[in-house]
Amino acid sequence: MMKTLQVALGARSYPIYIGQNILTESSLFASHIKSREVLVVTNETVAPLYLDVVMTSLQDYRTEKIILPDGEQYKTLEIMSRVFDHMLKARFSRQATIVALGGGVIGDMAGFAAACYQRGVPFIQVPTTLLSQVDSSVGGKTAVNHPLGKNMIGAFYQPQCVFADTATLNTLDDRQFSAGMAEVIKYGLINDIEFFSWLEENMTKLMDRDPELLAQAIARSCQDKADIVAADEYETGLRALLNLGHTFGHAIETGCGYGQVLHGEAIAIGMVMAAWMSQCLGWISADDVKRVQAILNAARLPITVPETMTPDQFMSLMAVDKKVQDGAIRLILLTAIGKAVLSDDYEPSALDATLTHFCQ
Amino acid sequence: MMKTLQVALGARSYPIYIGQNILTESSLFASHIKSREVLVVTNETVAPLYLDVVMTSLQDYRTEKIILPDGEQYKTLEIMSRVFDHMLKARFSRQATIVALGGGVIGDMAGFAAACYQRGVPFIQVPTTLLSQVDSSVGGKTAVNHPLGKNMIGAFYQPQCVFADTATLNTLDDRQFSAGMAEVIKYGLINDIEFFSWLEENMTKLMDRDPELLAQAIARSCQDKADIVAADEYETGLRALLNLGHTFGHAIETGCGYGQVLHGEAIAIGMVMAAWMSQCLGWISADDVKRVQAILNAARLPITVPETMTPDQFMSLMAVDKKVQDGAIRLILLTAIGKAVLSDDYEPSALDATLTHFCQ
Numbered sequence: 001m002m003k004t005l006q007v008a009l010g011a012r013s014y015p016i017y018i019g020q021n022i023l024t025e026s027s028l029f030a031s032h033i034k035s036r037e038v039l040v041v042t043n044e045t046v047a048p049l050y051l052d053v054v055m056t057s058l059q060d061y062r063t064e065k066i067i068l069p070d071g072e073q074y075k076t077l078e079i080m081s082r083v084f085d086h087m088l089k090a091r092f093s094r095q096a097t098i099v100a101l102g103g104g105v106i107g108d109m110a111g112f113a114a115a116c117y118q119r120g121v122p123f124i125q126v127p128t129t130l131l132s133q134v135d136s137s138v139g140g141k142t143a144v145n146h147p148l149g150k151n152m153i154g155a156f157y158q159p160q161c162v163f164a165d166t167a168t169l170n171t172l173d174d175r176q177f178s179a180g181m182a183e184v185i186k187y188g189l190i191n192d193i194e195f196f197s198w199l200e201e202n203m204t205k206l207m208d209r210d211p212e213l214l215a216q217a218i219a220r221s222c223q224d225k226a227d228i229v230a231a232d233e234y235e236t237g238l239r240a241l242l243n244l245g246h247t248f249g250h251a252i253e254t255g256c257g258y259g260q261v262l263h264g265e266a267i268a269i270g271m272v273m274a275a276w277m278s279q280c281l282g283w284i285s286a287d288d289v290k291r292v293q294a295i296l297n298a299a300r301l302p303i304t305v306p307e308t309m310t311p312d313q314f315m316s317l318m319a320v321d322k323k324v325q326d327g328a329i330r331l332i333l334l335t336a337i338g339k340a341v342l343s344d345d346y347e348p349s350a351l352d353a354t355l356t357h358f359c360q
Numbered sequence: 361m362m363k364t365l366q367v368a369l370g371a372r373s374y375p376i377y378i379g380q381n382i383l384t385e386s387s388l389f390a391s392h393i394k395s396r397e398v399l400v401v402t403n404e405t406v407a408p409l410y411l412d413v414v415m416t417s418l419q420d421y422r423t424e425k426i427i428l429p430d431g432e433q434y435k436t437l438e439i440m441s442r443v444f445d446h447m448l449k450a451r452f453s454r455q456a457t458i459v460a461l462g463g464g465v466i467g468d469m470a471g472f473a474a475a476c477y478q479r480g481v482p483f484i485q486v487p488t489t490l491l492s493q494v495d496s497s498v499g500g501k502t503a504v505n506h507p508l509g510k511n512m513i514g515a516f517y518q519p520q521c522v523f524a525d526t527a528t529l530n531t532l533d534d535r536q537f538s539a540g541m542a543e544v545i546k547y548g549l550i551n552d553i554e555f556f557s558w559l560e561e562n563m564t565k566l567m568d569r570d571p572e573l574l575a576q577a578i579a580r581s582c583q584d585k586a587d588i589v590a591a592d593e594y595e596t597g598l599r600a601l602l603n604l605g606h607t608f609g610h611a612i613e614t615g616c617g618y619g620q621v622l623h624g625e626a627i628a629i630g631m632v633m634a635a636w637m638s639q640c641l642g643w644i645s646a647d648d649v650k651r652v653q654a655i656l657n658a659a660r661l662p663i664t665v666p667e668t669m670t671p672d673q674f675m676s677l678m679a680v681d682k683k684v685q686d687g688a689i690r691l692i693l694l695t696a697i698g699k700a701v702l703s704d705d706y707e708p709s710a711l712d713a714t715l716t717h718f719c720q
Binding site: 118141143149152154 | 437441444445448449451475476477478479480501506508509512513515516594
């Protein structure tokens with residue numbers, strides 16, 4: 001049965017639909033499309049799997065498609081420009097709707113393209129990975145990467161609605177599935193201890209892709225994120241907590257080259273680093289750190305830093321991260337499992353010790 | 361004496377300062393800058409004239425500068441990317457402020473860069489041409505061009521404030537000055553008959569750059585635009601009237617190649633075309649058309665279409681313009697001097713006749 005969550009953002013509020021095979025619901029699409037012009041943006045991996053079903057659901061429209069290369073390394077202004085080229089060649093107006101069919105990379109690029117095309121056209125998120133269903137499709141963050149930093153160029157731009165079809169997770173490879181689970185675990189760590197405990201109990205079945213449990217985990221994750229985003233749409237405070245593990249993680253992604261370490265994998269390592277540093281500061285216990293490591297292990301996620309990385313490289317890459325304000329590196333740390341805090345008021349030696357510990 | 365207008369947009373409200381030599385007011389800049397990081401974006405023409413004075417006013421900050429090539433043909437995603445490169449190399453955070461020092465091209469590009477850098481940083485508009493002081497610095501429209509259409513990629517993004525220093529107009533060449541006057545005249549034509557009559561009476565002195573009259577004309581133009589923008593920030597209705605002359609004008613700019621015909625010149629021709637078509641429809645009189653031609657002549661603006669343009673080329677270029685909704689070309693036409701209307705409910709033959717008349 002389909003679940004519907006509402007992301008409450010005033011005039012920019014939108015629903016998230018979660019369920020099996022909802023991509024076939026053409027009337028549900030129709031209720032969110034206001035002109036005949038529709039462009040489906042997808043990639044080479046997703047197109048053979050789900051493009052036909054989406055095109056069929058959109059057959060009453062003048063629907064165009066564009067298939068981009070797959071991978072974080074293609075999340076650039078240059079690749080995104082192909083969307084503009086395609087829409088302008090098709091003479092699409094500012095009433096055209098963009099449908100983003102794919103994982104977080106497609107969602108981020110197609111969403112940013114929608115934010116910019118003729119200064120903003122409506123778009124619909126159809127996330128096909130666990131990570132994008134629980135994270136990047138909720139909250140309106142869109143962006144492309146720059147050689148000097150991830151997600152450095154982008155916009156806050158909300159979709160008309162999100163279609164999270166759980167059936168699409170059946171074709172997800174194991175590594176991508178685990179990467180998505182990192183973000184699910186993150187919601188528990190940030191501010192939902194009850195969910196964290198539930199995940200500890202059910203991780204084995206979740207990793208076996210039990211459909212009912214997965215739908216529950218996706219809905220709870222989306223709800224947790226939607227609550228935070230509704231309270232702080234433009235990331236002036238609370239919303240920053242969603243970046244738990246991201247300052248370390250972005251440095252790992254950039255340092256290793258985009259596409260080498262998956263985003264969720266980097267975030268898993270980053271969360272362990274944040275937990276270890278929190279213990280180093282005396283904010284959480286060694287047992288807490290072990291719980292974090294154990295659940296990430298159960299989700300088959302990496303918890304050690306790639307060998308090529310050095311502490312200096314971390315410091316350099318983290319200094320350009322968006323969490324920096326006037327020079328101090330602000331980090332999201334833990335004061336308990338289920339209680340994250342944003343802080344630049346920590347003993348600097350704890351950060352040094354953490355980087356030294358993890359960069360062997 | 362400095363005049364201050366307020367653009368009323370709720371949380372995004374901002375002041376426009378108009379006066380002689382206000383670029384030296386460092387405390388006025390300081391009141392709108394919230395971190396130590398400032399990037400001044402300007403071009404090769406403006407830099408030798410005004411960059412030093414602005415850098416001096418900003419000397420208490422960690423101020424960087426970037427000098428872009430001058431001209432509409434450089435208003436591209438590619439050139440704009442240099443702003444991102446520069447800011448990332450300088451490790452500027454999302455608290456950094458961008459100062460746009462130059463005409464409309466610099467304002468549009470720097471503003472769009474501000475909208476996108478780390479999903480949005482504050483920016484300050486310092487327009488140095490008549491056109492940008494009365495038009496592009498008011499209302500938050502930012503954009504770059506695409507080979508298939510002008511301003512096709514952009515964002516609605518409001519500045520922290522606008523500094524319109526009338527002293528900068530002394531160095532403006534005659535052609536650019538006239539181009540700016542086209543937009544001033546536009547406000548009268550759209551919905552301010554009183555201002556239009558005042559302009560008819562004072563055009564000779566204005567063209568002699570009488571400083572007091574110029575300040576009045578700029579303030580009235582900004583107020584007229586600010587009132588319209590406040591009523592319709594995202595151009596869902598009323599604001600479209602500001603595009604009087606623009607659908608024809610954009611086609612001329614694109615058709616002749618960016619940079620060949622100035623924006624204001626193209627808009628002047630476009631306004632005459634709109635007036636002529638309105639007469640063709642019986643909405644205004646031949647005398648009204650003559651008044652429009654006469655005031656544009658007095659402002660030394662072109663009122664005929666470049667010889668290379670054909671009716672087919674117009675139709676093709678106008679079809680991709682943003683004023684198109686589901687196929688019909690919507691135009692801003694006149695029902696009187698001082699009364700513009702947005703319409704797609706006109707006799708198509710009037711458009712054909714207009715294009716045939718103007719393309720000899």
